[in-house]
Amino acid sequence: MTQNILLRGREIPDIHKYDVYVENGGFDALKTTLGMSQKEVIDTVKASNLRGRGGAGFPTGVKWSFIPQNEPIKYVAVNADESEPGTFKDREIMETNPYQLIEGSLICAWAIKAPAVYIYLRGEYWEIAEQLDRCIEKCRAEGLIGEDIQGSGWDCEVYTHLGAGAYICGEESALLNSLEGKLGQPRVRPPFPAQKGGGLYAEPTVVNNVETLANVPFIINEGPEAFKAVGTEKSSGTKIFCVSGDVAKPGNYELPLGATVRELLEEHVGGPKEGREFKALLPSGASGPIVPLTDEVLDTEMTYEAFAEMGTVLGSASFILLDDTRDIVWAASKMTKFFKHESCGKCTPCREGTYWLDKVLDRVIAGKATQRDVDNIYDIAGNMTGTTLCALGAFAANPVLATIENFPDEFEAYANQRAIEATDEADAEAEPAPAGD
Amino acid sequence: MQNALLENYKEQIDYHLSKYPDDQSRSAVMPLLYIAQEHYGYVNDDGVEDIAEILDMDPTQVRSIAGFYTMYREKPKGDVWLHVCTDLPCALRGAMEFYDDLLEELDIEDGGTTEDGMFTAEHVMCLGACDRAPMLQANFRFHENLDMDIMRDLMAKWREDVNAALQPTDGGDTVSEREAN
Numbered sequence: 066m067t068q069n070i071l072l073r074g075r076e077i078p079d080i081h082k083y084d085v086y087v088e089n090g091g092f093d094a095l096k097t098t099l100g101m102s103q104k105e106v107i108d109t110v111k112a113s114n115l116r117g118r119g120g121a122g123f124p125t126g127v128k129w130s131f132i133p134q135n136e137p138i139k140y141v142a143v144n145a146d147e148s149e150p151g152t153f154k155d156r157e158i159m160e161t162n163p164y165q166l167i168e169g170s171l172i173c174a175w176a177i178k179a180p181a182v183y184i185y186l187r188g189e190y191w192e193i194a195e196q197l198d199r200c201i202e203k204c205r206a207e208g209l210i211g212e213d214i215q216g217s218g219w220d221c222e223v224y225t226h227l228g229a230g231a232y233i234c235g236e237e238s239a240l241l242n243s244l245e246g247k248l249g250q251p252r253v254r255p256p257f258p259a260q261k262g263g264g265l266y267a268e269p270t271v272v273n274n275v276e277t278l279a280n281v282p283f284i285i286n287e288g289p290e291a292f293k294a295v296g297t298e299k300s301s302g303t304k305i306f307c308v309s310g311d312v313a314k315p316g317n318y319e320l321p322l323g324a325t326v327r328e329l330l331e332e333h334v335g336g337p338k339e340g341r342e343f344k345a346l347l348p349s350g351a352s353g354p355i356v357p358l359t360d361e362v363l364d365t366e367m368t369y370e371a372f373a374e375m376g377t378v379l380g381s382a383s384f385i386l387l388d389d390t391r392d393i394v395w396a397a398s399k400m401t402k403f404f405k406h407e408s409c410g411k412c413t414p415c416r417e418g419t420y421w422l423d424k425v426l427d428r429v430i431a432g433k434a435t436q437r438d439v440d441n442i443y444d445i446a447g448n449m450t451g452t453t454l455c456a457l458g459a460f461a462a463n464p465v466l467a468t469i470e471n472f473p474d475e476f477e478a479y480a481n482q483r484a485i486e487a488t489d490e491a492d493a494e495a496e497p498a499p500a501g502d
Numbered sequence: 503m504q505n506a507l508l509e510n511y512k513e514q515i516d517y518h519l520s521k522y523p524d525d526q527s528r529s530a531v532m533p534l535l536y537i538a539q540e541h542y543g544y545v546n547d548d549g550v551e552d553i554a555e556i557l558d559m560d561p562t563q564v565r566s567i568a569g570f571y572t573m574y575r576e577k578p579k580g581d582v583w584l585h586v587c588t589d590l591p592c593a594l595r596g597a598m599e600f601y602d603d604l605l606e607e608l609d610i611e612d613g614g615t616t617e618d619g620m621f622t623a624e625h626v627m628c629l630g631a632c633d634r635a636p637m638l639q640a641n642f643r644f645h646e647n648l649d650m651d652i653m654r655d656l657m658a659k660w661r662e663d664v665n666a667a668l669q670p671t672d673g674g675d676t677v678s679e680r681e682a683n
Contacts, residue, residue: 150589150628183521188573189585189629191642224521229532229571232627246528246557248570266526307632309591315633350628351590385591385632399590403627409570 074161094285113289114301119274131259149350151383154305155275169278232407237272251455296322300368311388327363349380352460354467404461415458418449432482544575580622591632600636
């Protein structure tokens with residue numbers, strides 16, 4: 066069963082318009098919130114068990130509670146830098162229901178008494194930013210943004226800020242650097258963004274994903290119990306699953322957390338393309354380990370815990386499906402090239418490691434790999450994990466490591482090719498230029 | 503010395519500066535780089551120096567920001583800048599073949615510009631439209647569910663009127679122009 070908390074635009078035409086949004090309960094939650102104390106709001110979000118939807122799944126209310134309330138200036142930074150391959154959920158939320166994000170962001174801002182919210186959008190989403198800017202103006206005219214909001218005595222501004230094409234700016238500390246007009250590179254932590262010295266302009270800052278904040282008005286309106294009633298004990302609420310690749314009907318699907326992979330793929334997505342079979346699943350874009358799509362995986366509940374147990378991650382729930390015609394090593398190479406391009410260059414293990422992994426994988430695909438190359442992969446990948454300021458280094462090692470682990474036959478077929486002479490097909494695969502990188 | 507950006511875009515620049523605390527004007531470097539790009543066609547030395555003056559930054563710092571992010575052009579490009587996503591999800595829907603055909607049609611290499619200066623085509627990383635591939639952005643406007651027939655029609659239209667590259671493909675309202683109320 067689908068349940069639209071976040072994708073309400075599909076049921077309510079024109080909900081991107083202020084009047085329609087308000088007719089459908091819009092800004093009721095904000096008004097309720099303004100009658101609550103900061104602690105009450107944070108406790109409500111904590112009780113709902115909402116977890117961050119950007120990928121890490123950190124409990125949202127707990128994150129908000131880290132903000133020292135006695136600091137005079139705090140900020141909210143909304144992470145709308147959606148750049149993970151296979152992820153297009155925040156785009157739909159913002160395109161179809163921009164006021165819900167603004168309302169959620171304002172509730173968060175009230176919870177920490179922030180004077181400003183910055184919505185950091187990837188540069189390619191400039192059209193969405195223009196729409197948001199107009200929505201913000203409308204809210205200002207309605208007394209929902211600006212000075213003394215709804216007579217509460219609280220002033221809060223909301224601004225959009227455009228990135229300019231850098232995956233790394235979706236990492237929260239790189240996002241903050243980018244907002245400050247610096248290179249979008251991760252910071253050394255601690256201090257963490259929520260701490261004095263660690264956030265935007267060194268002030269305590271909550272950084273939340275678009276989808277996370279879009280859940281908040283529902284939690285305030287319906288109560289934390291109603292939110293917890295959807296999903297599972299540890300993974301509450303719904304989640305938008307972005308489905309792409311070799312499927313009959315790609316798109317965004319909002320389902321309760323805890324629904325099975327089978328339900329998503331068979332009942333909603335319509336299975337694989339005609340005459341094909343699913344072979345592999347990337348559950349979190351390029352970042353999460355690839356897994357074979359076995360019956361066991363199909364029957365797995367889509368929760369943060371169950372996916373961790375399976376040896377992968379739910380992350381942003383960007384499901385890229387590969388069917389039985391696909392070459393997993395080729396896919397691993399594509400993703401490795403992505404990370405090579407997007408490594409920000411700050412930490413040596415990631416900057417050099419992504420370069421070398423890509424080079425070695427090219428050799429593997431060309432059928433020129435030796436055992437030493439395979440050893441090199443483990444050596445390089447091992448040096449990229451846990452040695453960098455952000456998770457990109459470890460993510461970048463995932464595609465090739467998970468391929469070796471979960472699809473050993475395919476990898477070995479390439480690695481052994483040297484002895485059996487490379488085929489023409491392999492040569493073609495090895496040089497996907499000019500479009501390959 | 504004159505500052506062309508201040509002269510021509512004062513209102514826009516003031517608006518961006520107003521978003522950030524008074525002592526954090528450097529935050530406006532990214533929006534100002536977009537303005538410089540719009541004015542000069544790419545981020546050239548004049549644009550960098552204008553921004554450095556407005557924000558009280560060293561020109562080298564401004565240049566480092568322009569170089570870090572892929573959406574700033576460091577040299578002139580064609581009138582229509584095509585960004586074609588060839589990342590994995592798009593590749594699974596035929597984006598690489600589509601891009602190869604497009605390059606052949608334009609008779610250019612990846613990153614190249616057509617002889618008439620009309621089109622520059624580059625492959626890029628994920629653009630957040632994986633379910634509607636093959637897709638591209640033309641001057642940063644989304645065009646989705648493409649094939650070469652659609653593409654030839656679009657390019658013919660853009661050759662007649664370059665501003666058409668900024669119009670929505672389907673004739674419907676675009677998100678950027680939509681009424682907020």
